[in-house]
Amino acid sequence: AQKITQTQPGMFVQEKEAVTLDCTYDTSDQSYGLFWYKQPSSGEMIFLIYQGSYDEQNATEGRYSLNFQKARKSANLVISASQLGDSAMYFCAMRSAKTGANSKLTFGKGITLSVRP
């Protein structure tokens, strides 16, 4: 079974500063993928970034990067140069290769990020 843990209840960051959102996971699988999604107040979940368990480099997508530490089973999202529009809930999720490339995602509880002007 897989489990995603996001323990930060709420995060605040000053506009233009960087912020790290924590995610730890638990799995016995060797091959898996990690995802981060953003949910603004409008409700729609927006895909941000993906990291494969065998990827040697940390994933980056624009202002988003993933600090992947496989031995510690953590996949923290780093948002650089925060913008007011980054205020949202952020979900970490994982997918096991064992259940299939397009199989279900296992999510954490999410973290609320508020960006202060």
Added chain:
Amino acid sequence: EAGVTQFPSHSVIEKGQTVTLRCDPISGHDNLYWYRRVMGKEIKFLLHFVKESKQDESGMPNNRFLAERTGGTYSTLKVQPAELEDSGVYFCASSPRTGFMNTEAFFGQGTRLTVV
């Protein structure tokens, strides 16, 4: 191109009534997923269709929930009879059928169901 659309956006029903949620996936997406988030908890997987077939329904909580995807296009999720603990936000997601782990799922805005 239209994204994943869900109807209704909100529904308030009394305990014991029936509610049907609808999801229209992105055209051409064979994979369709239903998830649910109860307030303050994780987003939980309910089931996964590949075209019209149920690939994985391990997350369906009980037999009060019935999901269908006739013709492999839109999907419905019926709750009958609804109980108080069924309240939450029901998300639908779709993705193309690929062999790649990094295939993202596109989510709808969710249906907020309140059972009173």
